[in-house]
Amino acid sequence: MSTVADIRGLPSLNDADARLLEQLIEGLGRDALIGLSGYLADRARQASRTDDAPAPPAPPAATVLYGSQTGHAEHLAADLVARMRATGLSVRLHAADEYPRRELKDEQLLLVIISTQGDGDPPDNAREMLDFVNGRRAPRLESLRYAVLALGDSSYPQFCDVGRQVDGKLAALGGRRMLPLAEADMDFETIATPWAAQVLEQTRILLGRPASAVKAAEPAHAVHSAPEVTRSRPFAAELLVNQRITGRRSDRDVRHMELLTDGSGLSYQPGDSLGVWIEQADPLVEEILDRLELDGDAEVEFSGETMALYRWLKERRELTVLTRPFLAAHADRCRAAPLREALEPEHRDRLSQLLGTWQLADLLAHHPAEWKAADLIAALRPLAPRVYSISSSPLLSDGEEVHLTVALVDYRLEGAHRWGAGSRCLTDLGQGAHARVFLEPNQRFRLPVDGNRDTIMIGPGTGVAPFRAFVQHRAATGARGRNWLFFGNRHFRGEFLYQVEWQEALAKKQLHRLDLAFSRDGAERVYVQHRMQEQAAELYAWVEGGAYIYVCGDASRMAPDVQSALVSIGMQQGHLSAEGAAEWLQKLTREGRYVRDVY
């Protein structure tokens, strides 16, 4: 593995330690190394929790936040900061939406200057902050002292409404007012100037006190005593966010979902997936009972368990996915020639077509047959949990949140409304509801241990999910390697998943290249593999420079097409034969540098 970067180049590792470490891992096999990397990552997280990591630079004594549309609040905030700094205070200044919100809970002194817009709306650069403090995730602010200056125009009915809201909310969260809310009209200096003077004075009094007045940092969390979460012992995670992220005119419904796993002991890494236990939707259970003329209340016993038929169907059986054995059993019952035919070996295409398009309800509609409740439960497949790539880095939420990116399967077949059981169950959940989840780790789909390595991420559609986690994680760990994302979908306007986040990541140099393929916007269909081909030389150079290639998303077409694109890039750029290029890819696979998570 000649391309692995020198361990001695790693930041924050001294030469002696580096040498020791090198000796230790010398000769370890691939699995051991991968295992070790996971272990080290966990250790790193422990370390940051127990605070035996090098102390981070002292946080500033105060923070000034502004929300401003036309610049008044912004200027006032900048002036205030300048004056505070002039007196020797360490202060930071942020537009409300640029403030690292996770730090709010530790904030000691917060000064907010915010205007009211529209008909009582927040300024654009404070909307997210307002959502946050008004939302369920707003932290308690017991150690906070604060003051709010509200800007407004008293000719509007909702005078200074936003400032009032912020002031009230901070108090409700436990913060203590350093000064009463100040409300400035269009002649805002009249109020703003004396307010700033008072702020300065109060700050001096407050921060002049002995250090004991400043609350000590929270002790590290006690070790979790909760039982380990497993597939059979899932954790009930509260749903915080269920947000459609495809545009109004898109006929694809993709959701960004945020689950609270606080207290579950679930400890995940980018690349892992989340398993979710699901239930069938009532209309489907009812349709099936109707079609079979069965009584949902009838008690049914199966392998030692007894419960109502309705519950068996809703909670325990697959209804949206047909299986071959069930089809065979059903064909026997209804004696349908076409069904039997489809089961014959020479008609495999017909069978897979049938299994891919028909659900149980469609089968019953086309080929009615009689089933006894107990037989039905015995023949249907037990309901399996669904799996979704985790689209967040644990580092952004202290491991307390898991984000998913879920595409709702929803379509009409011959006029009947059909859906995917798992994606519907999840996307139907309202805020505050719970989902039963467990971790599906994926040890192979891991970021390079060496943060200096480049990554190439190919993730069209919801395949982009783990790469959101990757990019977040690499930014949070200060990894210095470059990140290159290939993303595609049908339409730019409504289906550019996480567009704004990618734009921000590009601007912050957390993402270095982004190539896009929107297949239905132009005259010709373009997919990610075409974009890869267009960038063949560059892509090959990245790989030869040690980059890792990740592919996630559709297994049936995208993954093979991407693979052929890689082979042809290898041939073209590396002057390899077809076999040579295949061997090149295999070598990358062995080195863990070409990994896929496709479904």
Place this chain on the structure above:
Amino acid sequence: MNIPDDTDDLSGLDPNEAMKLNSHYLRGTILESIADPVTGAMHSDDSKLIRYHGTYQQDDRDLREERRKQKLEPLYEFMLRVRAPGGVATPRQWLAMDELTRKYGSGTLRLTSRQTFQVHCISKEDLAPSIRAVNASLLDTIATSGDVNRNVVCSSSPLIPGQHAAVVYWAKTLSDHLLPKTNAYHELWLGADPVDPSTEHEPLYGRRYLPRKFKIAIAVPPINDVDVFKDDLGFVAIFADERLVGFNVSVGGGLSTTQGDATTFPRLADVIGFIAPEQAIAVAEQVIAVQRDLGNRASRSHARLKYTIDRIGIGAFKAELERRLGFQLTPTRSYRFDETSDRFGWTDAGDGLLHLCLYLRAGRVANTDESRLLDGMRAIATIHDGEFRLTSNQNLVIANVRSGNRAAIQALVDRYGLDGYARFRRFRLDALSCVALPTCPLAMAEAERYFPHLLEEVEGLLERHGLEDAPLLFRISGCPNSCSRSYLGEIGLVGRAIGRYDLRLGADSRGERLNVVHRENVGELELLDELDQLFRRYAGERHNGEGFGDFVCRSGIVPHGK
């Protein structure tokens, strides 16, 4: 030409000055911006530079909040504004606009208060093909925005045949003459060979162009349909029958104000003298040159010519202008304006040709559930062999109709519901609304979308007081920019926030007196209530033939306007 202000010292100036100076004569990095696949928007400076090429970056404001939550950028789209001096377009050009909006735009056409076409909702990658389509029809979009002279407007329906041709000639001549000279437009959009920008030269504008937009109007008394005194430069055409004798020149008009900034104000132009027709170009050039050199480049909200004149005084301005011209303006000729309305319905031009002036609410030509105006206009454009005239009142004249074609056109007008001019009362026909939401980024309140409802309500009040046939200029704008000339409405509504407007009263019906604020920041209930009371008084106390605007001034309801 010596351009004193064309220096590189930008200290203290508005950032737009640096942007213009560094733009390589309006090229910027527009091509790079268009090629960036990650966003539907232009990069920041380019999003301003494209205006000089006639297109505005906008976004669907109805979707802004929703898309923010969806982690999608705003739905960026571009509005294209055509240059059509005097508002004249051929049927072929109409068809080209029709096709353009169906193919790349929102599927509607917007006839503006400056007599031209706007097409909304064009995506970034369709901009160049759209602009090419406009040019293929022998129209263009150059300088319909930006700190340059804009589309020149002129009266659409003078009373006397022949007068229209004379003023359109001057509108077109002035517009063409005052175009920026940079090759950028042709390179960026039409595929012309690139010229080295360092060899380029803007003889009139200089590298930093004007401090702000510049507007010219030509009016033919007694109809002030263009509201000539609201433009930076106005020409009041003086005719001896069909012969154009010359122009009275007016300078320093402008309507827009900045919300909450009392140092901004609307201003009507001063008439400073009379010139011969052939002097119009020199006068326009020198008025522009004075403004270029003396205009305020530090504060864009004080950069229009009206502030320059307010600062140095009209006497000093005129003296400087005459010094540069090398001749004196002669004394103003007498003229009289009676009204600002369009002449709806059929009129006989007297030369064997007929005109039909249609009413188009807020200038919008669309197919909706109610009517298929766009289809109707396409059908008319297909058989019409005269011309179209877009009016400053956002209406449309089907001009120069042969009498043999009249019946066919009338049939289409009736069939497609284009006969509003015959169905509605004067109040509605004269009313104006700007675009506002959802496309206008500056809108603070609804205008065009709220207009139909509001018209119904106010008409109801007028009827209640037996005033349904009273002429009354009613104008609404979604913000204090006053694009629908709301400061010149006898009733002017100026948007302050969603659902809230300033109610302004006291303008006259001739475009010669501005209105003033009567009620600030009111909602609909309060507004209608107030109008109800005002109409009651007006119905009871007006003098014979006294307009509403004159009445509210005389009766002291508002302090006498300017």
